[in-house]
Amino acid sequence: MMFTNPEIGIIQLASFIFIIFLGFPIAFTLIAMGVFFGYYAMGSRIFDLLVTNTYDVMSNDVLTAVPLFLFMGYMVERSNILDRLFYSLQMAMRRVPGALAVATLITCALFATATGIVGAVVTLMGLLAFPAMLKAGYNTELAAGVVCAGGCLGIMIPPSVLLILYGATTSVSVVQLYAAAFIPGFLLAGFYVIYVIIRAVINPSLCPRPPELERPIPPGEVFLALLTSFFPLAVLILSVLGAILFGLATPSEAAAVGAAGAILIAAGYRSLTFQRLKEAVFLTARASAMVCWLFIGSWTFSSVFSYLGGHEVIEYWVLAANLSATGFLIVAQAIIFLLGWPLEWTEIIIIFVPIFLPLVKSFQIDPILFGILVALNIQTSFNTPPMAMAAYYLKGVAPPHVRLNQIFAGALPFVSLVFLTMILVYNFPGIALWLPHSLYK
Numbered sequence: 001m002m003f004t005n006p007e008i009g010i011i012q013l014a015s016f017i018f019i020i021f022l023g024f025p026i027a028f029t030l031i032a033m034g035v036f037f038g039y040y041a042m043g044s045r046i047f048d049l050l051v052t053n054t055y056d057v058m059s060n061d062v063l064t065a066v067p068l069f070l071f072m073g074y075m076v077e078r079s080n081i082l083d084r085l086f087y088s089l090q091m092a093m094r095r096v097p098g099a100l101a102v103a104t105l106i107t108c109a110l111f112a113t114a115t116g117i118v119g120a121v122v123t124l125m126g127l128l129a130f131p132a133m134l135k136a137g138y139n140t141e142l143a144a145g146v147v148c149a150g151g152c153l154g155i156m157i158p159p160s161v162l163l164i165l166y167g168a169t170t171s172v173s174v175v176q177l178y179a180a181a182f183i184p185g186f187l188l189a190g191f192y193v194i195y196v197i198i199r200a201v202i203n204p205s206l207c208p209r210p211p212e213l214e215r216p217i218p219p220g221e222v223f224l225a226l227l228t229s230f231f232p233l234a235v236l237i238l239s240v241l242g243a244i245l246f247g248l249a250t251p252s253e254a255a256a257v258g259a260a261g262a263i264l265i266a267a268g269y270r271s272l273t274f275q276r277l278k279e280a281v282f283l284t285a286r287a288s289a290m291v292c293w294l295f296i297g298s299w300t301f302s303s304v305f306s307y308l309g310g311h312e313v314i315e316y317w318v319l320a321a322n323l324s325a326t327g328f329l330i331v332a333q334a335i336i337f338l339l340g341w342p343l344e345w346t347e348i349i350i351i352f353v354p355i356f357l358p359l360v361k362s363f364q365i366d367p368i369l370f371g372i373l374v375a376l377n378i379q380t381s382f383n384t385p386p387m388a389m390a391a392y393y394l395k396g397v398a399p400p401h402v403r404l405n406q407i408f409a410g411a412l413p414f415v416s417l418v419f420l421t422m423i424l425v426y427n428f429p430g431i432a433l434w435l436p437h438s439l440y441k
Contacts, residue, residue: 005041009310012037016301026347027290030297038304046304053299057292061252062168067288068255069159072381074280075262076114078238080271081229082124084131085110088225091217098200098207100136101146102193108190110171110230113157113237115263122151122393130398136210140402142199144408148390149192149417152379155345157185158241159258164251165349166371167293169298170357174251178244179436180368183374184425188376191417232268236261245439291346298350315358325363329370329426332356333377340381348378369425372432376422383411385419 018034020026031050037361038046057063089103096102104125112121125147133143155162158178167174200207240258243249249257266272305311318328339348353374382390391407398407426432 006309008037008040008314009308010313011303012138012301012308012396013310013425020344026351027293027297028344030294030301030351034297034304037308038300043360046300048142049303050296050300051119054304057295057299060168060295061250062164062174063292063295064251064252065159065164065174065255066291067284068095068252068259069161070287071280071284072240072258072262073114073120073261074197074283075266075277076111076233077120078126078271078276078280079262079266079269081233081265081269082107082111082224082370083128084229085233085268086125086128088222088229089226091222094209094217096197097204098196099130100133100138100210101142101200101207104133104146104197105150105192108147109153109157109186110233110237112151113156113159114233119393120392121154122147123397125151126394126397130394132210134399134402136394137205137208139206141406142196142206142395143410144398144402144407145412145414146192146196146390147394148383148388148407148411149414150189151393152382152390153185153189155382156181156188156375157180159237159251159255160375162345162349162375163371165346166353166374168295168381170352170367170371171351172367172371173440175241175244175247176368176436176440177371179439180372180432182241182435184246184372184376185422186324187431188421191421192414195413195417197340230325232265233436236265243360282323291350294346294350298354301351304352311355311358314355315362318359319362323363325365326426328363329358329365329373332359332370333373336374336377337380337384337420340378340384340420341387345378345381346401349374366429366433368436369429369432372425373422376418376425380415380418383415 012033016029019029019033020386035046035050038049042049086103086107089106090100093099093103093106107129108121108125109422130143130147133146134140147264154160154394158181160178160181163177163181164174166172167177196207236258239261240254243254244251245255248254263272263277266276321327323331336348336352339352343351357367358371362369382388385408388408388411391404394407395402395404
């Protein structure tokens with residue numbers, strides 16, 4: 001017997017939220033709930049749907065880029081380039097107020113772009129840059145905020161895995177998403193740098209100049225240091241992004257080249273060992289499997305939810321509230337902000353963003369613009385108490401005297417800069433849409 005019942009769809013969604021708060025694995029909870037309610041609604045056809053969704057995920061061309069970009073990131077992480085990169089940028093930025101913090105942010109932006117793995121970037125910079133700033137006498141809260149905020153930039157700046165998943169979930173071009181994220185991502189990084197410089201100028205005691213940066217450094221030494229650290233990574237990233245943005249390669253093809261380039265960089269720095277290669281492959285397989293199971297579960301769950309009429313109920317409730325497009329965006333972004341506390345960003349993108357998509361069309365909001373706002377918003381979840389994962393990553397490697405509330409206090413001003421960027425992008429959508437519209441008319 002077949003049923004189509006919107007009330008059952010709402011019960012399905014509420015049951016799912018309740019169960020994940022109990023701590024059950026998200027992907028398998030999605031599959032179990034989808035099959036359970038799907039059998040009620042569709043009978044045995046739900047098993048055919050589950051098999052079809054599994055095949056569709058495994059054969060999805062867009063998702064092929066995910067393991068390749070992850071592998072590139074894990075290999076760059078293991079290439080021992082980070083300490084050289086940070087040191088060379090210290091020398092290049094030595095005359096800038098707050099030089100160590102600025103060098104940390106630039107290092108984070110470049111390294112986060114290459115890896116896209118928030119935990120890895122925050123942890124590594126927490127081991128390298130954070131002690132250096134504390135040793136130089138930097139304010140603990142400011143130093144902690146710099147590491148936490150800078151380490152999250154890979155969520156936004158291409159080649160971002162988040163944008164790949166958003167594109168696969170919403171059927172929006174990943175190439176156009178990358179083009180749209182380019183300016184907002186570096187705008188946010190620029191706000192971080194400007195904020196640090198302003199604070200250093202107003203109160204120099206927050207960011208004392210390290211004695212080792214006071215000595216005269218020949219320009220040739222600076223150039224050589226940048227040539228052997230900054231330029232190889234920059235060339236790798238720009239090659240991958242350029243190939244994607246100018247249509248020379250698909251994201252998957254560019255990701256494959258990036259993965260090969262990461263292996264060459266690791267070999268060039270004499271850090272390519274079988275053990276490190278095995279670790280990178282294992283971590284890539286584990287993360288990719290998690291993403292694939294999430295997609296299988298999400299597509300099954302959302303198919304059943306839509307079949308029961310749950311999407312129509314939510315759309316009716318929102319439209320009945322007579323919200324403007326601005327009001328809807330505020331409500332949607334507030335929900336995503338709150339979901340960022342208990343959930344990972346992958347789960348938000350794959351599970352909850354599809355619920356908003358029919359409403360995005362109803363309010364005539366560009367899905368690319370909505371995706372950029374979501375990507376910006378999700379960065380706040382890593383730095384907002386009580387579930388600020390970036391703060392916990394840093395606390396795990398920070399000296400014992402650094403308290404968690406100091407890390408929280410240092411990260412919050414950078415969260416406000418994320419909100420400022422979101423406001424600017426919404427009020428001036430050309431910040432995000434000008435580049436994709438110019439390149440892909």
